[in-house]
Amino acid sequence: MDFTPESGTITMFSTTWCGYCNRLKKQLDAKGIGYNEVNIEEVEGTAELVEKLNGGNQTVPTVLFPDGTAATNPSAAEVEARLAA
Numbered sequence: 001m002d003f004t005p006e007s008g009t010i011t012m013f014s015t016t017w018c019g020y021c022n023r024l025k026k027q028l029d030a031k032g033i034g035y036n037e038v039n040i041e042e043v044e045g046t047a048e049l050v051e052k053l054n055g056g057n058q059t060v061p062t063v064l065f066p067d068g069t070a071a072t073n074p075s076a077a078e079v080e081a082r083l084a085a
Contacts, residue, residue: 001045003036003038003046003064004064004066004068005036005064005065005066006066007010007034007041007066008026008034008066008083009033009036009066009081009083010033010034010035010036010063010064010065010066010077010083011012011036011038011040011053011063012021012024012025012028012035012036012037012055012061012062012063013036013039013040013046013049013050013060013061013062013064013065014037014040014060014061014062015039015040015041015060015064016041018061020061020073021060021061022058023031024061024063024073024074024075024076024079026035027075027076028076028079030076031076031080033076033079033080033083035063039043040060042059050062053071053072058073059073060073061074063079065082065083065084069082
């Protein structure tokens with residue numbers, strides 16, 4: 001399954017209990033940045049994908065950008081800047 005987002009949006013890998021994920025979602029909502037949230041505890045294969053992106057760690061939020069790059073626990077400002085680049 002391809003989780004690469006459309007231009008101008010991100011894919012955010014998260015869990016329901018992750019405080020950093022909830023904070024980032026609120027910040028993205030406030031800035032009007034679109035995202036597709038994928039819960040790694042519910043979508044098969046995504047925990048392994050997050051591990052691969054993070055050197056073996058299941059760290060969330062992990063954000064996937066349209067250019068195929070990823071960031072671990074980025075700020076909303078970083079997300080905004082990378083989408084504008």
